[in-house]
Amino acid sequence: MSGSDWLVLVVEDEAPIRRFLKAALEAQGFKMLEAFTGAQAIAMAASHNPDIILLDLGLPDIDGLQVIKNIREWSHTPIIVISARGKDTEKVKGLDAGADDYLTKPFSVEELSARMRVAIRHLAQSRKKDEPVFQTGELQVDLARRTVWVGGAEIHLTPIEFKLLAVLVRHSGKVVTQRQLLKEVWGYHSDEQAHYLRNYIHHLRHKLEADPARPVYLSTEPGVGYRLKYQE
Amino acid sequence: MANREGIAAERLLVCVGPSPASADVIRAARSMAASLKAAWFAVYVEDPKMLRLPEAERNRAVYNLRLAEQLGAETITLRGRRIAEEIVNFARQRQITRIVTGKPTSSRWKSIFLESPVDELMRQSGGIDVYAITGEPAGQKEAPVLVQPRLMRLPGYEMALVYLILATGLAFLMYPYFDLPNLIMVYLLGVMATAIHCGQGPAILNSLLSVLAFDFLFVPPRWTFTVEEAKYIVTFAVMFLTAVVISYLATLIKRQAEAARLQERQTAAMYALSGELAGTRGVENVLQVSVKHFSEIFQCQAVALLPDEKGKLHVAAGDLAAVFQKDILKEMGVAQWAFDAGQIAGWGTQNIPDSPILYVPLQAVDAILGVLALRPRDPQSEYWLLPEQLRLRLLESLAKRVALAFEVERLQKTAMEAQVVVETERLRSSLLGSVTHDFQTPLAAIMGSASSLIDLQGRLDAMQAQEMLANIYDEAERLSRLINNLLDIAMLQGGSLKLHKELQPLEEVVGAALNRLEKRLADRPITTSLPADLPMVPLDAALAEHIFINLLENSLKYTPPGSPLTISAVRKDDEIEVEVADLGPGFPPEDLEKIFEMYYRGTEDIVQKGYGLGLSICRAIVQAHGGRIWAVNRTGGGAAIRFTFPLAVQGQQ
Numbered sequence: 001m002s003g004s005d006w007l008v009l010v011v012e013d014e015a016p017i018r019r020f021l022k023a024a025l026e027a028q029g030f031k032m033l034e035a036f037t038g039a040q041a042i043a044m045a046a047s048h049n050p051d052i053i054l055l056d057l058g059l060p061d062i063d064g065l066q067v068i069k070n071i072r073e074w075s076h077t078p079i080i081v082i083s084a085r086g087k088d089t090e091k092v093k094g095l096d097a098g099a100d101d102y103l104t105k106p107f108s109v110e111e112l113s114a115r116m117r118v119a120i121r122h123l124a125q126s127r128k129k130d131e132p133v134f135q136t137g138e139l140q141v142d143l144a145r146r147t148v149w150v151g152g153a154e155i156h157l158t159p160i161e162f163k164l165l166a167v168l169v170r171h172s173g174k175v176v177t178q179r180q181l182l183k184e185v186w187g188y189h190s191d192e193q194a195h196y197l198r199n200y201i202h203h204l205r206h207k208l209e210a211d212p213a214r215p216v217y218l219s220t221e222p223g224v225g226y227r228l229k230y231q232e
Numbered sequence: 233m234a235n236r237e238g239i240a241a242e243r244l245l246v247c248v249g250p251s252p253a254s255a256d257v258i259r260a261a262r263s264m265a266a267s268l269k270a271a272w273f274a275v276y277v278e279d280p281k282m283l284r285l286p287e288a289e290r291n292r293a294v295y296n297l298r299l300a301e302q303l304g305a306e307t308i309t310l311r312g313r314r315i316a317e318e319i320v321n322f323a324r325q326r327q328i329t330r331i332v333t334g335k336p337t338s339s340r341w342k343s344i345f346l347e348s349p350v351d352e353l354m355r356q357s358g359g360i361d362v363y364a365i366t367g368e369p370a371g372q373k374e375a376p377v378l379v380q381p382r383l384m385r386l387p388g389y390e391m392a393l394v395y396l397i398l399a400t401g402l403a404f405l406m407y408p409y410f411d412l413p414n415l416i417m418v419y420l421l422g423v424m425a426t427a428i429h430c431g432q433g434p435a436i437l438n439s440l441l442s443v444l445a446f447d448f449l450f451v452p453p454r455w456t457f458t459v460e461e462a463k464y465i466v467t468f469a470v471m472f473l474t475a476v477v478i479s480y481l482a483t484l485i486k487r488q489a490e491a492a493r494l495q496e497r498q499t500a501a502m503y504a505l506s507g508e509l510a511g512t513r514g515v516e517n518v519l520q521v522s523v524k525h526f527s528e529i530f531q532c533q534a535v536a537l538l539p540d541e542k543g544k545l546h547v548a549a550g551d552l553a554a555v556f557q558k559d560i561l562k563e564m565g566v567a568q569w570a571f572d573a574g575q576i577a578g579w580g581t582q583n584i585p586d587s588p589i590l591y592v593p594l595q596a597v598d599a600i601l602g603v604l605a606l607r608p609r610d611p612q613s614e615y616w617l618l619p620e621q622l623r624l625r626l627l628e629s630l631a632k633r634v635a636l637a638f639e640v641e642r643l644q645k646t647a648m649e650a651q652v653v654v655e656t657e658r659l660r661s662s663l664l665g666s667v668t669h670d671f672q673t674p675l676a677a678i679m680g681s682a683s684s685l686i687d688l689q690g691r692l693d694a695m696q697a698q699e700m701l702a703n704i705y706d707e708a709e710r711l712s713r714l715i716n717n718l719l720d721i722a723m724l725q726g727g728s729l730k731l732h733k734e735l736q737p738l739e740e741v742v743g744a745a746l747n748r749l750e751k752r753l754a755d756r757p758i759t760t761s762l763p764a765d766l767p768m769v770p771l772d773a774a775l776a777e778h779i780f781i782n783l784l785e786n787s788l789k790y791t792p793p794g795s796p797l798t799i800s801a802v803r804k805d806d807e808i809e810v811e812v813a814d815l816g817p818g819f820p821p822e823d824l825e826k827i828f829e830m831y832y833r834g835t836e837d838i839v840q841k842g843y844g845l846g847l848s849i850c851r852a853i854v855q856a857h858g859g860r861i862w863a864v865n866r867t868g869g870g871a872a873i874r875f876t877f878p879l880a881v882q883g884q885q
Contacts, residue, residue: 106708
């Protein structure tokens, strides 16, 4: 993966973290821009048009949520939010407002790289024509023909199960919140539906995973949402 | 007024009577007592004469007595036949040095026949000084004794006629068989019945009419008022006199019986209230119980008002709308007045009598705690018809009981809160001690490693440098885990933890935990046996995940690399039992309970730290879900922690 094309906007007010991010990203070939406040972030996003935005939610001036909403009004740039442990609601709000993924402090370079790779893949894909067939590990999903294969065996899914899987596939590698799933599959969001959602994911897991208790594809991020893990 | 030397204190006694002037005397006595710095007593003697006074005057006597009490006197009511004698005896008993009384006001004809009580007092007082004073008139205009609700009585006088007719009828029936003297008895019966049923006035009327009827109808010559023989005049006179005496006695007995009955009711009411209050815990409950009793005893709608921090009253128990109805603002104003002044106010009292609601301040030992507002449902019901003396005294003594119970509860609550604060502080400081210690090792390692890298740059070989770096990362991770645990503890202990329970499949939580620890579990065979038909469990996903993470981390710590770990679950009736087990050395058998305590260290010297906070957090989370957790040593070797989650969702979350 050549990172030399990609421009990353890092919005972080704490210097030590910025330092670490700079070292990590530049070593992987990314070009880095730095912003220290929310206002700067919005301005620089507009002026420099970065490819990826890393946004710390604990900013001194404005609420990170506002930054996301603002940027989303005119751009689809992938946004990865950085949040502290225990602030799950903050993460979920950010994701529902338009962020694509999240990192929880403290995180390692590995986790950061994983998120960046997912973001890049989706960016690259959006520039190419849509591929109808999605493949990761043993899982193969044909979005056009609506078929699912695991290790050569076809799996039969109900229409809703398939729809659910399709949403996760479209966001493969990225976390999808409950609310997003409910809206995209059922069209609306309600607390009773959350219950059904869990049921469906449960069924999906049992159909697709070799060991449902140790899911390889459908992973749950408690308090935040679900992620279809993408194996390179 | 000789100034006595030395500390020998004066003790004052003031005689309380039923006249308005008595209030002035009381006030003067108070001033006297204040200037002498003397203790003072107010004595009211209830002699049989007093019982015959009209109600309004008896009420005034009680009012005066209460005035004395409010002004700081110790009040006593004595019963006896001779006022002066009772007062002097009492004075001698209590070592009174001065007796204060009002000036004689009796009318001229009375003082000719009877010695006024004041004179008698002067005569009998012996060594005690007696002061007869005019007294201080009140600063404010004293309202006349309140208007009592009118007693709805049977038309007594009409009943007198009815009894007369009945007696006459009976006499006619007996006339052919009995002598005249026997017929008189029939009429006397009629008088007695009237006296008992209707009171003295109608009885006297009955007596008069009985004599006339007897004369007219039975004494020869019949059907005339004239009398043949003079002896019948004596008969009439005696008959009339007897009738009058009987009627008087009957009325007296009835009145006394009435008083005794009401007294008994009062006592029963107090007893019932005290009894229930004694068993009541909690400030709100005390008020609820009180409101209930007051509304039952007094047949009224009651509401309890308590002050907030600024002293403004608000409703604490009872139905505000039912009591205040439309005039909430106005009535709250009156309530506030009663609270601020500490005086009874409203309907049937001296203060603001035109309000339909009665306000009774809840007076505890040294403060007014609140106000009870009572709206009588039926102003004619028994308790509201009680003479004011009884009613107000009953109200006040009940209110005092309530206030005391309330005070006790409040003080207990304060004491408990204080204790909680002390406990929390203690726990916090001990925790702080342990935590500081646990932080220091990883920090030392990090700083040492990093500074080695910085200072010894050229002199470390690549492998050593790599080791330093690995050290830094590992110790930092350890610190991170420690902080996570502390955050959990803080949340759980703070009690501010709100569990967001949702029905989840257990495997989701297990999967998430395994996912998070993926790297560290890489070299371990992990077996999960979660039956496919395991029902969904009401769990707080994030917290439940912590349980598994902590347990897995413990197992990782205590078992050699490559040693397998198992997670299993099974349904047992209305709960799920989960087990996380390993094949390590197991727990020391004597420690199976203790390992769940915070900062428990195993008895062996283990390279890595003991169980620390992990297991106690697990316990707290399991218990918060309503489950149980315990440790066992497996029969084949190794340790297992088992815990349960209830399947039923209990109540609100």
